[in-house]
Amino acid sequence: MRAPRAALVAQAREAIAAGSKSFAAASLLFDPTTRERVHLLYAWCRACDDLADGQDMGGALALRDGHEGERLEMIRDLTARAMAGEETGHPAFDALRVVAAECGLTQAMADDVIAGFALDAAEWQPRSEGDLMRYCYHVAGAVGVMMAVVMGVSPQDDDTLDRACDLGLAFQLGNILRDVAEDAAADRCYIPAEWLAEMDIPPGRHMHPAHRPALVTLAARMAAMAEAHEAAARLGAARLPWRSRWAVLSAANIYGAIAREVRARGPAAWDARVHTGKGEKLAHVVRALGQVFTTPPRVPQMPRWTRRELMEMARADG
Numbered sequence: 487m488r489a490p491r492a493a494l495v496a497q498a499r500e501a502i503a504a505g506s507k508s509f510a511a512a513s514l515l516f517d518p519t520t521r522e523r524v525h526l527l528y529a530w531c532r533a534c535d536d537l538a539d540g541q542d543m544g545g546a547l548a549l550r551d552g553h554e555g556e557r558l559e560m561i562r563d564l565t566a567r568a569m570a571g572e573e574t575g576h577p578a579f580d581a582l583r584v585v586a587a588e589c590g591l592t593q594a595m596a597d598d599v600i601a602g603f604a605l606d607a608a609e610w611q612p613r614s615e616g617d618l619m620r621y622c623y624h625v626a627g628a629v630g631v632m633m634a635v636v637m638g639v640s641p642q643d644d645d646t647l648d649r650a651c652d653l654g655l656a657f658q659l660g661n662i663l664r665d666v667a668e669d670a671a672a673d674r675c676y677i678p679a680e681w682l683a684e685m686d687i688p689p690g691r692h693m694h695p696a697h698r699p700a701l702v703t704l705a706a707r708m709a710a711m712a713e714a715h716e717a718a719a720r721l722g723a724a725r726l727p728w729r730s731r732w733a734v735l736s737a738a739n740i741y742g743a744i745a746r747e748v749r750a751r752g753p754a755a756w757d758a759r760v761h762t763g764k765g766e767k768l769a770h771v772v773r774a775l776g777q778v779f780t781t782p783p784r785v786p787q788m789p790r791w792t793r794r795e796l797m798e799m800a801r802a803d804g
Contacts, residue, residue: 488573488580489573489577489580491584493577494526494529494577494580494581494584495522495525495526495581497529497577497578497581498522498525498526498528498529498577498578498581499525501525501528501529501532501533501578502525502528502529502532505528505532506528506532507767509528509737511736511740511767511771512733512734512736512737512740512771513525513528513733514733515729515732515733515736515771516637516729516730516733517727517729517730520636520637520638520729520730523585523588523589523636524633524636524637525581526581526582526584526585527581527582527585527591527632527633527636529577529578529581529582530565530568530578530579530581530582530585531599531629532578533576533578533579534561534565534578534599534600534603535603537557537560537561538554538557538558538561538603538606538607539606554606554607555607557607558600558603558604558607561600561603562600564576564579565579565582565596565600566593567579568580568582568583568586569582569583569586569591569592569593569596571583571587582596585636589635589636590635590641591632591635591636592641595628595631595632595635596632598623598624598628598631598797598800599624599625599628599629599632601624601628601800602621602624602625602628603625605621605624606674611674611675611676611679612676612677612678612679613678613679613680614678614679614680615678615680615681616791616799617678618662618676618677618678619655619791619796620796620799620800620803621658621676622654622655622658622659622662623651623654623655623793623796623797623800624800625658626654626655626657626658626661627651627652627654627655627658627793627796628651628654629654630650630651630652630653630654630655630657630719631647631650631651631654631793633650633654634646634647634650634722635647637726637727637730637734638726638727638730639725639726645722646722646725647722647793648722648792648793648794649718649719649720649721649722649723649725650719650722651793651796652715652716652718652719652722652789652793653715653716653719653722653723653734653737653738655712655715655789655791656712656713656715656716656719656738656741656742656745657737657741659708659709659711659712659715659745660709660712660741660742660744660745660748661741661744662676662677662708663705663708663709663712663744663745663748663749663755664744664745664748664759664760665759666692666693666701666705666755666756667693667756667759668759670692670693675689675690675692677692677701677704677708681704681707682704685697685700685701685703685704686700687700687701693756698753699753702752702753702755705748705749705755706749708745709745709746709748709749711789711790712742712745713742713745713746714785714787714788714789714790715789715791716738716742717782717783717785718785718788718789719734719738720735720738720777720782720783721782721785723735723738723782724781724782728778731778732771732774732775732778735774735777735778736770736771736774738774739770739771739773739774739777740762740766740767740770740771743762743766743770744760744761744762747760748760
């Protein structure tokens with residue numbers, strides 16, 4: 487017997503409340519139908535992320551235990567069954583089944599997201615800036631594309647989907663910046679090896695105090711990239727219904743503040759994890775309401791990396 491949609495929505499709502507307070511706050515701004523669909527998709531993303539990393543609702547990263555490949559195959563199998571319209575018995579994957587059927591999400595879209603988990607399972611680390619951006623595409627840009635479709639953007643509206651991808655890229659660059667120390671503790675590094683070599687930082691030594699000034703320089707570079715993608719994303723947000731636009735701009739403000747704060751803290755950026763408090767979140771939401779009714783600033787130069795280019799890189803390496 488299939489789980490009732492209302493029960494899946496309720497479980498998805500609990501997942502987002504536990505997994506991301508920032509996203510949960512922004513999602514309240516959607517109209518009720520869109521909010522439910524966003525929660526259903528988020529539940530799948532959260533479950534995949536936790537399964538792949540051995541986490542619980544985004545908690546501390548687990549050290550590798552040799553079962554990453556098995557967990558990845560479980561994600562692939564449950565996702566394929568959900569996309570085929572089958573009952574999986576797992577609430578988060580059944581949530582994907584429901585929202586995919588309602589909004590026209592495709593297996594290819596889901597596969598692009600799962601490819602990011604495969605990179606982590608393979609203990610992959612970026613060598614070049616292009617590698618970094620391809621990873622960001624899989625783990626966040628591709629999610630942005632799916633979220634845009636859930637918000638009503640046509641799968642054929644490539645330009646708006648490009649802008650949705652930009653927002654995901656901006657979010658992930660900010661997350662990588664914030665989590666440099668946490669990732670290092672779990673034996674992970676998402677700073678390109680070529681960047682580290684450029685700054686004479688030996689592999690695996692980027693958190694050593696002697697390299698902190700060089701790391702700050704690289705953080706500023708990544709923060710600038712995040713800002714460029716965030717600015718481009720705001721152009722696409724202007725095409726959404728006003729409540730979706732408000733939610734997206736609120737999220738952009740909240741997550742964008744993370745990268746800016748890391749850069750502002752300089753050498754102290756990783757002494758304590760950067761986060762936004764309730765008051766700050768509210769201020770970002772209020773500011774976003776004003777942005778809903780204004781024309782987004784002109785972007786003098788679009789970001790270096792495009793969705794099409796990143797998709798081509800992914801297909802070539804897949």
